[in-house]
Structures are given as structure tokens and as C-alpha cells.
Amino acid sequence: MDSDEGSVLHGGFRLDAVAVAVLDQEGTILSWSAEAARLFRHDTAQAVGVPVWEMVSPQRECRSLVRAESSGVGHVTVGGRAVTLGVLPLPPGDRRVLLALDSTTASEWSQGISLFRALLGQDRIGVAIHDGEQRRLRTNAAPTLPDGPAALGDQWDAQLYEPDAEALRNLLADVMRTGAPVLGKVQSLRLAAAPTRQPRVASVSAFRLDDGDGVPDGVAVLTYDATKELRDRRHLALLRKAADRIGPSLDIRRTAQDLADVLMPGLGDLVTVDLSEGVLAGDNPSRTLGWGTPRLTRVAVAHEGDDWPAPLLGTGGDYPRLPDSAPLRSLQKGQTVTLTHRDLADALPSRELGDLLVPEGAKSVSVAPLLARGFGLGAVSVWRTDRSEPLDGDELGLLAEIASRAALGIDNARRYMREHRAAVSLQERLLPRAAADIAAVEAEGIYRPASGGADISGDWFDIVTLPSLRAALVIGDVIGHGLPATATMGRLRTAILTLADLELDPAEVLTRLDDLIQRLAAETPAEQKDAVGATCLYAVYDPIAGRCTLANAGQPPPVLITPDGTASFVESPPGPPLGVGGVPYQSVTLEPEPGSVLALFTDGLLALTDFDADAGLERVRERLASSWRPGAGLRDYGGSLLDALGEQQPRDDIALLMARTRVIPPSDTAAWQLPADPEAVAQARKLADDQLAAWGLEELSLTTELIVSELVTNAVRYAGGPVGLRLTRSSVLICEVSDPSNTQPRLVRAGDTDEGGRGLYIVAQCAQRWGSRYGRRGKTIWTEQALSDGPVGFPILMPEA
Structure with a gap:
């Protein structure tokens, strides 16, 4: 030990910070260290021979401590400073050693020792x-x-x-x-x-x-x-990752791939997902898992590297039939199983099965069944090749939980596929033929259902053949998605077909459809009323007059493309969607050039990637104009509008109807105005007979004369004049008689003694079809007769008794 100025260290302890004094039996100071002189503020000469308690307070406690026969510790004050004293007797008993230390330092040393001992005791x-x-x-x-x-x-x-x-x-x-x-x-x-x-x-x-x-x-x-703590954190992070990634997609294969990607490398080095073939078809799978019938198909894999190790069963391969074993039976009962390399050798006795199902270097595999709502959907297998230990109990529980969540996601995707497929099938069956080639128009309809995250909706088109060679063109979109929208679309299309037979003005057709939608809404539960509605555009084209009349209820305006490729919107009063009520619809009439194309489309076309909401209509018009080619097929022409999709599926259904207009040559039609005079009947017969002779249709003279005679007679007798007569030659012979009356013609059964009531019956017997339509003023009764090269028999005038 150095003298007064030195220090003796032991780790963090300064031993010379302890004041030391030697006392006699009575407490008188015999010798005194330099630290003692500093602490008590007395040098050695002043301290020797003085009782130590005279330098501290309280003196009594110090005196008792010094004179005690055993060692002890006490606390005193020296010059206002807290000091801890320790007294140790020296044999043979006439000497004492006094140790003194600043109380703060003594407390630090004591606490440090206690802390260190406590740490070492953990x-x-x-x-x-x-x-x-x-x-x-x-x-x-x-x-x-x-x-x-x-x-x-x-x-x-x-x-x-x-x-x-x-x-x-x-x-x-x-x-x-x-x-x-x-x-x-x-x-x-x-x-x-x-x-x-x-x-x-x-x-x-x-x-x-x-x-x-x-x-x-x-x-x-x-x-x-921290092994368990960190593993628990990783497991929780894996669960969160699984919750985020697995399930949002309604694609079965995508969901299965998400499952494989989540588990690798979190739980294994190679992961495979195998699903029942019924699941992939959207059908209800078996209640139990099978490795034979129904077959499992490998739909997703995840592993490190780009190349799948051959000859291991890859994506798209059918899982082979496995021999019966205890692990297989456990899986079929819905239990998660783990197999070591030796277990695999016992379960797969043949080398071919081993090469097909076991990756090289595999040390263990854990297989969890994919079960949802009591159905066995398939299984997920987690292989370990680098790690020697198989999944432990916690990891198996984690695998089972993630597999359970994934199974619900896969089953949701399966059920969505089944409903989507049913809705698409129903909607496609409800839609008319995509192509039509009739006297009025050459038409082509294109329907593209929504896919991905969107559901199928109620878009539709229709081409309705009307009397007198006319055609109705319809495009519409029902609010909502899924089977309810498809069912509503079917009801609307049926209603339109019925209304089309009445040959109403397009605005009147939309008004009646609006009433129908309101009745449907009234039948719908209150919480679903906002989802009942539709938009519709209804147009009627007359090839004889070369005139198109249309009315719009909330649909995008159609585009008219002239034969030279000029594309423009058809300006029509924009009516509200069907179901709003209280707002009348208006019809607009245009006369397109022969060979013009009328493009009708739903708003799903405006939702394509290349089209934004504001400029969508203009871009549709520009694309139609730029892709115009003389003589191009309507399907190819309409398909150019959908090229903007590329590989992307539409977010909403798209219905597109392209119709190229035609006109009946003037030489194939003849029209006359006759006065409301009984003599006009004979004149009408003569005009009709001469026209048929000019067309070379003399074989139709007898039946046509009867039809003309009866219709003109009724018009003259009951409606007044002028009376219009028109004959049109096409695939059929059309005879039309117009009068200013709005009275509904009715087919009745006349009695034996009745003088009248047989006219329309005779007309019905002579014609293939007949009917009437109404205009703004009066009505027109029309008939159609098949063109025939053979003789035509005279009709039976009265039904048999």
C-alpha cells in the first residue's frame, strides 16, 4: 500500500478509501491512517491518545461500539458527514481495529455486492x-x-x-x-x-x-x-402474414399458391399444396380426403430456386394412389401428421413413389389436411431438407391453424367459382344468339363477364325480329351483381320481348319497363331496394323506310359509324335509369345511310384500363373510328374495342351490340293510298294482283286477294280513310293495311247465322303470321305469307264443327 497519496485498487473498490485506526480496549487511539486523519480532520499527532468517540456524534453509540467484546457496525456523524464505523477486536483482547468509510460509498459497495450476488443467483x-x-x-x-x-x-x-x-x-x-x-x-x-x-x-x-x-x-x-420468445414472435408474424395474404383472392390456384409461399421458408424448405379435382371444378368435394378417388392434383409449390427438382411431382400433376398406412388413415381423419425419412420409406415402399413424392435430401415432412365445412379439400405438405428436426408441437399447431384458414379461403373461392359459373351459364343462356343476319340488320353481340375480384352482373343485349322486316336492338345493364342481377336481367328481357310484340314506340316500351322495375322494387326487402334498377336503350330499325327510332334510359349514347368510317354519337334525350319513375322518356328518330353501323354498349366498356371516366366515351368513339375497315366483320370490329383489355379481365361486365343497317330496295315494295270508299276494295285487289304478277308471285294471288279484300273492307267499314296499302317482297310477302283508327282488331268465332266476324279468321288462315301495330295516328294490320314455288291451296273459311 502506498502511503497518504497512493491508492490500492481491487476491481472497482478503492481500499485506501477506508480509514483505519488502532484503538486500545478503552477506545483511545493508538495509531491512525492518513485516510483517517483526512476523514476525522485530525493528524496523527493530534489523534494519538484521544478517545475516538470524542471526534464523532453521538459519542455514546461510538463508545458502546468500541468497548463491545465482539465486532460491530455503527453509523455516526463526523463534521456533519455521515460515516459508517466498523470495529474488530484483536486478540488477545486489548486492542481494537476501527474501520471508517463515508456512508454513501459504503452503501454503494453494499448494494453492488448484493446486486452481483443476485445476478449470479439467477x-x-x-x-x-x-x-x-x-x-x-x-x-x-x-x-x-x-x-x-x-x-x-x-x-x-x-x-x-x-x-x-x-x-x-x-x-x-x-x-x-x-x-x-x-x-x-x-x-x-x-x-x-x-x-x-x-x-x-x-x-x-x-x-x-x-x-x-x-x-x-x-x-x-x-x-x-430467447429461443421460445423469438419463435413465438416469428409464429405470430407468420400468422399475420397468412391472414394478410391468404383469402383475399377468389381464385383457387392463387389462394393455394399464397398458402405455399407463406409456409416457405417459415416452416419448411419445400411446400406443396394438393387439391381434390372436384374443388378445382367448383364442385362439392368428398367428405374425406382421398389419394386415389377422387384424385388430388398438385396446384401449388414453393421452394428455393427457379427449377423444380425432377422427377418430383410438379404443378398440374395428379397425385398417385397411395398404399394404406396408419399416417394416411390419420390424415383422412383430419389429423396433422409428421413423417421422418424412415417413416417415408415405410409408407412409400416402391422407388417410383419415392422419387415422385419425396424431394432429394428430405429429412421429414409434415402434412396438414385442408378441411372446410366438413369437406376434405386437399392437403398441404411441408418438407424439411436442410433442418434435421421435424416440426415440433408448436409448429404443428401453427401449420394446422394456417391450413385451416387457407382451407376456408380455398372453399370460398370454390363456392364463388360455382356461383360465378352458374351465373355466367344462366346469363349466357338468357342472352340471345350472338349473331343475327336478317333483312333489317346484320348484327353481332359480344358479352364479356367480369372476373377477378368483381362478380358477374346483369348486362345484356338483344336482337328482336319484328313484323314488316323491322328489328329491335336492345342493350341494358341491371344494377347489382351475381345471380339476383342475372335473374332480374332475365325478367327484363322477357318483358321486352313481350312488349316488342306489341310494337310500341321505344319511349313507351321504356315507360312500361320503368313500371315493371318499380313493381319489382316493391316486392324487394327494404334493405335491398337500392340494388333494384337498370339502364336500357331500346331502338327499332325499319329497313323499308331506312329509319331508326330509339329511346334511352341511362345508357351511354350509341355511336353511329357511317360507311366512310365517320363515327359520331347519336344525340338522344338522356332519360333516367329504369325504376326512378316520374320522368317521361323521349324517342328520337334518325335515318342512317345503308351500311352504317350502330354500336350500342354498356358502361363496363368505359371501365377498361385505357379509358378513364371523363374521356371514356370520346375514346370509345375514337377507337371505333380508327379501327374501321370497309367490309370488316362486325365481331372483329367490335373486338377491337376490347383489345384495350389485353390479358386483363374486365372489372365490370361488358355487353356490346354492333348492327349494320340494311334497306329494302324500292323495287321490292309498293304502296298506295285509297279512299274510304267501298269501291276501294276492288281497286286494292286489282293493285295487289298486278304487283304480284310483276314480281312473279302469281301463286300467292288468291290468298293475297282474300287478305287485302278483308283488311281493306274492315278499314273502310270501321275506320274511315285514308286507307294505306303496302306490299313488300323479301323472304316473305308482307301485306300491310293502315287506317286512322286505334281500335284493337280481334279474332272472333262467328256463328252460323252471323253476317260478319269472319274477316280476321280468313286472314289468319291465309297468312303465316298476322298482327297489328300502332303509330301516333292510327294503326297498321300486317300479314306475312311464305314464298312458295308450288300451288297454294284455298284456305278453309270456317273451322270444323
Whole structure:
């Protein structure tokens, strides 16, 4: 020990900070250290021979402590400073050693010792003291560290796998050099004897130790086993990842692939997903899983690398029939099973099965069934090739939970596929033929259902053949999606076909459809009323007059493309969607050039990627104009509008109807105006007979004369004049008689003695079809007769009794 100015250090303790005095039996000071002289403020000459208690307060406590026969500790005040005293008797009993220390320092030393002892007494926290050379001086041999007390000294890292040991050495060296502490650093502790085993993971905290003079002299390391905590965190993160990724897609294969991607590499090195063939078809699968009938198909795989290892069963391959085994029966009961390499060899006795189903280097596989709502959808297999241990209990539970969530997602996608397929099939069956080639128009309809995240809706088109060679063109869109929208579309189309037979003005047709939608809404539950409605455009084209009349209820305006390729919108009063009520619809009439194309489309066409909401209509018109080619087929022409989709599926249904107009040549029609005079009947017969002779249709003269005679007679007798007569030659012979009356003609059964009532019956017997339509003024009764090269028999005028 140095004298007054030196210091003696032991770790963080300054031994010369303790004041020392030798006392006699009565407490008189016999000798006195330099620290004692400083603490008590008396030098040796002043202190020797003086009772020590005279320098402290309270004196009585100090006197009792000094004169006691045994050692003791007390607390006194020296010059207003708290001091801790310790007295030790020296044999043979006539001497005492007094130790005095500032109370604050004494408390720090005591607490430090208590803390260190408490740390060393922990069995879950590892404590190790290393000197500046990284030699371990003290440790509690906690289980998080691979070595125990026998490893004290230079070989603390001998049992560790070298990369892990090197990482720990670098960590201690950095703390020793910089003094910056390390808190909670995750460090794997693989053993050198088994580096491929599942590593234990420690949370390491380290800080530098300085001696009493602040000179670094070691590092303290605290560790605890974080293996389970970190694994629980990884499992929770994997569950969150599974919840985020698995299920949003309504595509079965996409959902299965998401499942495989989530599990690799979180739980295994290679993952496969196999589903029942019924699931992929959208049908109800079997109640139990089968590795034979129904077959399983591999639909998703996940592994490291780009190339799938051959000859392992890949995506799209059918799972082979497996021999009966205990693991297979467990799977069929809905249990998750784990097989080691030896178990696999027993379950797959043939080499062909092993090569087909077991990846190279496989050490274990865990298979979880995919069960949802009591159905066995398939199975997911997690293989481990790099890690020797199979999935433990916690990991198997995690696999089962993720598989259960994925199974619900796959089953939702299966059910969606079934409903979507049913809706598409129903809607396609409800739609008319896509192509029509009639006297009025050449027409082509294109329907593209929504897919992906969207559901099928109620878009439709229709081409209705009307009397007198006319045609009705219809395009519409029902609000909502799925089967309800498809059913509503079917009801509307049926209603339109019925209304078309009445040959009403397009505005009147929409008005009646509006009433129908309101009745449907009234039948709908209150919470679903907002989903009942539709838009519709109804147009009637007359090829004889070359005139098109249309009315619009909320549809995009149609585009008219003239034979030279000029495309323009048809300006029509925009009516509200069907179901709004209270707003009348208006018809507009246009006379397109022969060979013009009328393009009708739903708003799904405006939702394509290339079209934005504001400029969509103009871009449709521009595309129609730019893609026009003389003589191009309507399907190809209409398909150019959908080329903007590319490989992308539409977000909403698209219905498109392209109609090229035709006109009846003037030479194939003849019209006359007759007065309301009985003599006009004979004149009408003569005009009709002459016209048929000019057309070479003399074989139709008898029946036509009867039809003309009866219709003109009724017009003259009941309606007044003028009376219009028109004959048109096409695929049929059409005879039309117009009058100014709106009275509905009726077919009645006349009695034997009745003088009248047989006219329309005669007309019905002579014609293939007959009917009437109404205009703004009056009505027109029409008939159609088939053109025939053979003789035509005279009709039976009265029904048989």
C-alpha cells in the first residue's frame, strides 16, 4: 500500500478509501491512517491518545461500539458527514481495529455486492464477467450459455460453432474498445458438435467495466434464452402474414399458391399444396380426403430456386394412389401428421413413389389436411431438407391453424367459382344468339363477364325480329351483381320481348319497363331496394323506310359509324335509369345511310384500363373510328374495342351490340293510298294482283286477294280513310293495311247465322303470321305469307264443327 497519496485498487473498490485506526480496549487511539486523519480532520499527532468517540456524534453509540467484546457496525456523524464505523477486536483482547468509510460509498459497495450476488443467483439470466483479454472470470453457468464453470479461462467459446463464436468475440471486443453498451442483441448459439440442429437463440447485453480510476478492465455479459420468445414472435408474424395474404383472392390456384409461399421458408424448405379435382371444378368435394378417388392434383409449390427438382411431382400433376398406412388413415381423419425419412420409406415402399413424392435430401415432412365445412379439400405438405428436426408441437399447431384458414379461403373461392359459373351459364343462356343476319340488320353481340375480384352482373343485349322486316336492338345493364342481377336481367328481357310484340314506340316500351322495375322494387326487402334498377336503350330499325327510332334510359349514347368510317354519337334525350319513375322518356328518330353501323354498349366498356371516366366515351368513339375497315366483320370490329383489355379481365361486365343497317330496295315494295270508299276494295285487289304478277308471285294471288279484300273492307267499314296499302317482297310477302283508327282488331268465332266476324279468321288462315301495330295516328294490320314455288291451296273459311 502506498502511503497518504497512493491508492490500492481491487476491481472497482478503492481500499485506501477506508480509514483505519488502532484503538486500545478503552477506545483511545493508538495509531491512525492518513485516510483517517483526512476523514476525522485530525493528524496523527493530534489523534494519538484521544478517545475516538470524542471526534464523532453521538459519542455514546461510538463508545458502546468500541468497548463491545465482539465486532460491530455503527453509523455516526463526523463534521456533519455521515460515516459508517466498523470495529474488530484483536486478540488477545486489548486492542481494537476501527474501520471508517463515508456512508454513501459504503452503501454503494453494499448494494453492488448484493446486486452481483443476485445476478449470479439467477437461473434464467446468464451472467459472465470477462477481463480485457476476454477470459471469463466469473459466471453463473446459466443454461443459455453452452459452457459451465469448468470453462472459466481462455476456452469459453470452445463448444460454439465457429461463426457464432466469432460473432460473440467481435461483440465483446467492440464493447471493450468503444465503451458503447449492447442491449438485447439476438445471437444464435449453435454447438460445434451439431451446427445443423435447431439453434438456441440468446438475447445478449454487454457493457464495459471500469476500475475505480475509470480505466477499462473488463466486460460484463448478460444473456437469457430467447429461443421460445423469438419463435413465438416469428409464429405470430407468420400468422399475420397468412391472414394478410391468404383469402383475399377468389381464385383457387392463387389462394393455394399464397398458402405455399407463406409456409416457405417459415416452416419448411419445400411446400406443396394438393387439391381434390372436384374443388378445382367448383364442385362439392368428398367428405374425406382421398389419394386415389377422387384424385388430388398438385396446384401449388414453393421452394428455393427457379427449377423444380425432377422427377418430383410438379404443378398440374395428379397425385398417385397411395398404399394404406396408419399416417394416411390419420390424415383422412383430419389429423396433422409428421413423417421422418424412415417413416417415408415405410409408407412409400416402391422407388417410383419415392422419387415422385419425396424431394432429394428430405429429412421429414409434415402434412396438414385442408378441411372446410366438413369437406376434405386437399392437403398441404411441408418438407424439411436442410433442418434435421421435424416440426415440433408448436409448429404443428401453427401449420394446422394456417391450413385451416387457407382451407376456408380455398372453399370460398370454390363456392364463388360455382356461383360465378352458374351465373355466367344462366346469363349466357338468357342472352340471345350472338349473331343475327336478317333483312333489317346484320348484327353481332359480344358479352364479356367480369372476373377477378368483381362478380358477374346483369348486362345484356338483344336482337328482336319484328313484323314488316323491322328489328329491335336492345342493350341494358341491371344494377347489382351475381345471380339476383342475372335473374332480374332475365325478367327484363322477357318483358321486352313481350312488349316488342306489341310494337310500341321505344319511349313507351321504356315507360312500361320503368313500371315493371318499380313493381319489382316493391316486392324487394327494404334493405335491398337500392340494388333494384337498370339502364336500357331500346331502338327499332325499319329497313323499308331506312329509319331508326330509339329511346334511352341511362345508357351511354350509341355511336353511329357511317360507311366512310365517320363515327359520331347519336344525340338522344338522356332519360333516367329504369325504376326512378316520374320522368317521361323521349324517342328520337334518325335515318342512317345503308351500311352504317350502330354500336350500342354498356358502361363496363368505359371501365377498361385505357379509358378513364371523363374521356371514356370520346375514346370509345375514337377507337371505333380508327379501327374501321370497309367490309370488316362486325365481331372483329367490335373486338377491337376490347383489345384495350389485353390479358386483363374486365372489372365490370361488358355487353356490346354492333348492327349494320340494311334497306329494302324500292323495287321490292309498293304502296298506295285509297279512299274510304267501298269501291276501294276492288281497286286494292286489282293493285295487289298486278304487283304480284310483276314480281312473279302469281301463286300467292288468291290468298293475297282474300287478305287485302278483308283488311281493306274492315278499314273502310270501321275506320274511315285514308286507307294505306303496302306490299313488300323479301323472304316473305308482307301485306300491310293502315287506317286512322286505334281500335284493337280481334279474332272472333262467328256463328252460323252471323253476317260478319269472319274477316280476321280468313286472314289468319291465309297468312303465316298476322298482327297489328300502332303509330301516333292510327294503326297498321300486317300479314306475312311464305314464298312458295308450288300451288297454294284455298284456305278453309270456317273451322270444323
